[in-house]
Amino acid sequence: MWSVVDKLAALDRRWIFLLMLLAVAIPILFELQFDETPTQQAQAVFDEIERLQPGDPVLLSFDYDPASEGELSPMASSLVLHCASRDLKLYFLSLYPVGPQMIEENIQKVILPDFSDYVYGEDYVNLGYKPGYEAVVKVIMTDLRELYTTDSRGTNIDQIPMCQGIQSVQDMKLIVNVSAGYPGVKEWVQYAVTPYPDKVRMVAGVTGVQAPYMYPYIPKQLRGMLGAIKGAAEYEELVNEAYIEGEPRPVYREGVRRMGPQSVAHLLMIGLILAGNTLFFLQKIHGPAR
Structure with missing residues (x-):
């Protein structure tokens, strides 16, 4: 022995x-796959979107790039699927220079194939990227049009039907942030949620290394949080079970895979x-x- x-x-x-x-x-x-049991945080994100009514405006800030796409893209796709299934108005923007690319990728993967009744400018809009990091958040919390005069296609924001009547991020019913680091969840919490605790609600999806630093903000500033690919897989299970009949398309099983x-x-x-x-x-x- x-x-x-x-x-x-x-x-x-x-x-x-x-x-x-x-x-x-x-x-x-x-292609080994295991069933995921949703944790409290994944359920909290799901419930926060479920409480919204059709037509409610939601801000989706996709603050990540291809380097962290492996962790964050599956949760971003499921978040778009969930929001579109609830018939919400989707306002996309990014604090990352290549963020608009990530936004368009999710529009191509989710909205165009599965939500043909969604019309650009009426149901969803891509406002694109603006430089300035947390300064962008501070400005658009009081005046969205001070920075975003056009969308990512160059269309004047006043000519976009769904942007009429939206003066600031405070008009949004929920902020959904998918974040790879700085700027991201922490900056949205500090400059969007904390100054306006009675008006702004927020959920987030983050990378594995970022998650431990965000736990102190739960549940007061962050109503729920998805952590890394594990959180994405749990959230996929919740959304797929609630809104997809039959076998989900592979894009909606990426986290589980x-x-x-x-x-x-x-x-x-x-x-x-x-x-x-x-x-x-x-x-x-x-x-x-x-």
């Missing part, structure tokens, strides 16, 4: 790398940690290898 312990303790680390490769590759090749390799890899990591600690204590009992 002790010889086996010594051999395992001296195992070439390349075998561990191979195990991790297999743990990621096999779920991808065989991506959780397969991650779940198996995490189980392997836990197993390796337990094995490593067990070998360590066995060696302490047995003494140094001979």
